[in-house]
Amino acid sequence: MKRFWSLFLCGLSLFVWAGDTLFEFSDPSGDDFGAGTLLYPSSPDFERGDLDLTSFSAQLEKDGVWFTVSFRNAVRSPKTRTSEISGDPLVDIARYGFFNLNVDIYIDTDHQLGSGNVESLPGRGVEIARENAWEKTILLTPRPREAQSLYLALMKGREKRKLDRDWDAQRAKTVASELEAWVEKNLFFPDKIKVRGHDISFFVPSSFLGQPKPDWGYAVLVSGADLEQSVNHGFLGQKEPGLMIMGLADGRPRWQFGIQPDSDLFQPPIVDLLANDVALQKKMLSHYNREQLPKIFAVRSEKMAPPIFADLPKAKLEAKATAQPTPPAPAETQPRVAPKPEPENAQKPEPPPQAAPAPTKSVADRLRELEQLRKDGLISEDEYQKLRAKILNDL
Numbered sequence: 066m067k068r069f070w071s072l073f074l075c076g077l078s079l080f081v082w083a084g085d086t087l088f089e090f091s092d093p094s095g096d097d098f099g100a101g102t103l104l105y106p107s108s109p110d111f112e113r114g115d116l117d118l119t120s121f122s123a124q125l126e127k128d129g130v131w132f133t134v135s136f137r138n139a140v141r142s143p144k145t146r147t148s149e150i151s152g153d154p155l156v157d158i159a160r161y162g163f164f165n166l167n168v169d170i171y172i173d174t175d176h177q178l179g180s181g182n183v184e185s186l187p188g189r190g191v192e193i194a195r196e197n198a199w200e201k202t203i204l205l206t207p208r209p210r211e212a213q214s215l216y217l218a219l220m221k222g223r224e225k226r227k228l229d230r231d232w233d234a235q236r237a238k239t240v241a242s243e244l245e246a247w248v249e250k251n252l253f254f255p256d257k258i259k260v261r262g263h264d265i266s267f268f269v270p271s272s273f274l275g276q277p278k279p280d281w282g283y284a285v286l287v288s289g290a291d292l293e294q295s296v297n298h299g300f301l302g303q304k305e306p307g308l309m310i311m312g313l314a315d316g317r318p319r320w321q322f323g324i325q326p327d328s329d330l331f332q333p334p335i336v337d338l339l340a341n342d343v344a345l346q347k348k349m350l351s352h353y354n355r356e357q358l359p360k361i362f363a364v365r366s367e368k369m370a371p372p373i374f375a376d377l378p379k380a381k382l383e384a385k386a387t388a389q390p391t392p393p394a395p396a397e398t399q400p401r402v403a404p405k406p407e408p409e410n411a412q413k414p415e416p417p418p419q420a421a422p423a424p425t426k427s428v429a430d431r432l433r434e435l436e437q438l439r440k441d442g443l444i445s446e447d448e449y450q451k452l453r454a455k456i457l458n459d460l
């Protein structure tokens with residue numbers, strides 16, 4: 066009889082009801098330094114503590130879930146700020162009450178090794194551990210609509226490069242509709258958002274998420290938001306920009322995260338992540354080499370066993386970057402559309418190229434890329450004209 070009751074209670078705990086708190090995970094304070102050496106941008110729009118995650122919780126509602134991320138500092142408001150690029154009020158582009166951070170949430174719903182995706186969003190420079198391969202991803206970002214179109218444009222670009230000469234108008238159409246369908250099922254960009262004090266809450270409907278189970282795993286990454294990426298012509302020369310994320314640079318730049326002297330520029334630009342101890346966060350973000358991106362493990366419950374890190378071959382650990390300004394790009398070999406479980410002997414990601422400075426683009430190339438951005442709907446007519454004038458100025 067005792068056995069029956071414990072089985073019954075076990076089964077019961079797999080269900081949650083509207084109004085229930087699904088979970089509340091806490092994260093240590095004072096660890097908003099990535100692997101230990103990240104420095105905040107020198108811009109007054111950032112201060113230590115802004116991106117310091119202190120808890121992640123979820124409340125079940127009738128038709129979805131309200132997730133809440135809390136930070137050590139009160140959430141910074143875009144009110145009274147102006148864009149350094151266009152001079153427009155920041156509230157015009159960051160309309161949801163916050164502007165300087167992104168939170169990525171990768172959810173593992175089935176706990177099957179290798180079932181799901183391990184690739185993170187562009188520019189994160191990490192992958193999700195195969196043990197926690199994700200089925201659903203949520204990106205909380207100050208410009209969700211723009212992030213979604215930028216994501217689609219980036220993925221379309223990847224497919225185009227892959228298909229190369231086989232790319233034509235018909236192919237472009239098919240790829241675009243496949244990508245849209247894939248994004249609708251797998252990625253969500255919340256736009257129902259409440260900012261209160263230190264908290265940002267955001268709603269994710271059950272039409273996307275399904276019925277959440279208490280044993281789902283969550284990998285949560287906090288990064289700096291590059292708000293005006295789509296209008297920053299600096300990225301026009303790069304192969305593939307990140308998705309609304311600030312990268313790393315030497316020293317203490319104004320609009321990027323810096324690193325302490327002698328630390329590795331290849332480290333991921335992740336400022337904080339959900340892990341119940343700081344040592345584990347440092348380990349996850351620093352355990353990588355040229356062929357292996359840092360692996361992020363999901364949090365499932367406070368009592369779960371700590372992840373085990375496989376030894377990395379020592380010979381490959383000399384990956385000390387000196388001039389590569391961005392973290393290694395996710396390997397193109399990992400399929401983004403209709404992903405399949407990764408076989409044990411899957412091809413390793415290509416090592417990032419040796420630190421070669423990106424070639425300076427000609428004015429004509431930059432104008433063509435700008436034209437493409439306008440065509441893709443990533444910039445407004447006004448932004449287009451301003452940037453065009455800027456580029457022509459360089460002549």
Ligand SMILES: [Ca+2]
Nearest residue numbers: 092093117118
């Ligand atoms: Ca923290």
